[in-house]
Amino acid sequence: MQPTSMKAWRYNKTPLDDIVFDGPDATFVLESIPVPKPDDVSILVKPLMLSNDPAQRTWIQKDRAKMRLYMPPVLEGEIMAALGIAQVIAVGQKVSKYKAGDLVLGLLQWAEYLTIKDDDVWLSLINGGNPLEFDMSVYLGAMGLSGITAYGGLMRMCEFKPGQSLIVSGAAGSVGNIVVQYAKNVVGASYVIAIAGSEEKCDWLRKHGADVALNYKSPTFEQELIEATPDYIDAMFDNCAGPILDACLLRLKYWARIAVCGAISSYNDSAGQHLKNYTEIVINRLQLLGFIATDFYDMVGEIQGNIGKAIKEGKVVVKDAETIVDVRDKFEDIPKVWYRLFEGGNIGKLVTVVGDEE
Ligand SMILES: NC(=O)c1ccc[n+]([C@@H]2O[C@H](COP(=O)([O-])OP(=O)(O)OC[C@H]3O[C@@H](n4cnc5c(N)ncnc54)[C@H](OP(=O)(O)O)[C@@H]3O)[C@@H](O)[C@H]2O)c1
Structure with missing residues (x-):
């Protein structure tokens, strides 16, 4: 009844x-x-x-x-x-x-x-x-919206290739952790920098594919980012915008592709976004590419097939x-x-x- x-x-x-x-x-x-x-x-x-x-x-x-x-x-x-x-x-x-x-x-x-x-x-x-x-x-x-977003942002927007380097912000979250794991363990990234908000999350990311994990709440975050990027970085998957993106704009290569996935740093802040390093986009021809997961519905079969396979092979961990x-x-x-x-x-x-x- x-x-x-x-x-x-x-x-x-x-x-x-x-x-x-x-x-x-x-x-x-x-x-x-x-x-x-x-x-x-x-x-x-x-x-x-x-x-x-x-x-x-x-x-x-x-x-x-x-x-x-x-x-x-x-x-x-x-x-x-x-x-x-x-x-x-x-x-x-x-x-x-x-x-x-x-x-x-x-x-x-x-x-x-x-x-x-x-x-x-x-x-x-x-x-x-x-x-x-x-x-x-x-x-x-991983087999739903987060996986579609992660895969589409990485593979279609960043056009990410084996051997390239990547920065991921919001890296320990639902979308971010799939980007880190898929880029490193499936595509074959040469170097993945994961950015998250605690030491516990950074340890977790190091276990799951990040070569370097940086805590953006650390007072020395910007310096640590400079030290971690002596050769600059090919692509970025950005979940956060705000000060994290601002710091990363200084560390990307010419023509680097940035999958602009989200802006969680400002969703609760009516003041909106302010990038003090905005001119880096012009000078270094940075490609900021906004997208919505529904843009990838033509590739849902490919995405779920590839992510499902990666989960079964233990290359993308979901339990943890x-x-x-x-x-x-x-x-x-x-x-x-x-x-x-x-x-x-x-x-x-x-x-x-x-x-x-x-
Ligand atoms: N474009 C699309 O179609 C699409 C689809 C899905 C999601 N998204 C976007 O992708 C991003 C991640 O979504 P999700 O579902 O995977 O959520 P999530 O990353 O699992 O959860 C949000 C995380 O954001 C971090 N965060 C919160 N406030 C922050 C701040 N002020 N600065 C930096 N980081 C902050 C927190 O981690 P820390 O402890 O690391 O701070 C939190 O755990 C969001 O921006 C979301 O809007 C976009």
Whole structure:
């Protein structure tokens, strides 16, 4: 018997800078609301695992022009959105693509149940409906959006070749760790510098393919970067922008390609980005190449095939590259778990377990 009411996190108030957790200006509020009913062309799903993505912060960004976004923003009053894995509980009369019990990947919500139109572009059967080859959470990380982003950014945007050198920022995160491992252990990078925010993460990166790992919070970070790059570097995969990118602009070769993947250093800061070394881009012909993972959907088969093979061969480690938080009895923790992304509280993919299969 399905419950008639459920818990859901509503997006309450646009944050100016940092997320607000309590009081009248709280960014999100927890509510008890009726379980929605699917119409003829929708399915009712129960989220099992939520993906935590820095991009969710940009979906609730103040004053962002809607027509410039790659997906619709979440508006004040709506339930907060999140990518994730869910189980299909019921389907509308005209739905033929999905049946009760299927596991799907899609754009979900911070809610115990939700309905999704069967033709939603983000919705698909997990692993194409075939039996899972890896733990379910891996389809949110290396075999999911993070893997597509890492591979597409490295191989298509950086055009990365065996024997080249690479700097990766945000290197111990979900996208970053795959870039480090794939560049070094599969493509055959000559030299990988990984940048992350703690000594523990730097040790972890040295174990998984980084020739050098630098803690950007160290007071001597800029000097250590200079010492680590006597011959300058061929390419960069940048997840952070801000002061880290600024320091790296000084250490790249002429015509170096930079995959501009994200800018997490400024997502909670309305002051935006400021690069004091901007003219390096002009003088050294640096190629800053922005992209969104959906640009690589034409190569998803190639990406998942190659990353899947690398995982099976032990060249890309996934077991050790996840931070899984179980909130099945603590639905109220969902925003705080997500916020760990901005505090450096994850190694690899940060996944929130929210429900059990029925
Ligand atoms: N273009 C695309 O299509 C696409 C797709 C997916 C992700 N992205 C972007 O890729 C980046 C990484 O995403 P992810 O999912 O892999 O997240 P993630 O790296 O697993 O988690 C975020 C990490 O960012 C670091 N961080 C937080 N605040 C920072 C700051 N002020 N300066 C430097 N580092 C900071 C933290 O690690 P430390 O402890 O090292 O600080 C944290 O663990 C994000 O910028 C995201 O928006 C882009």
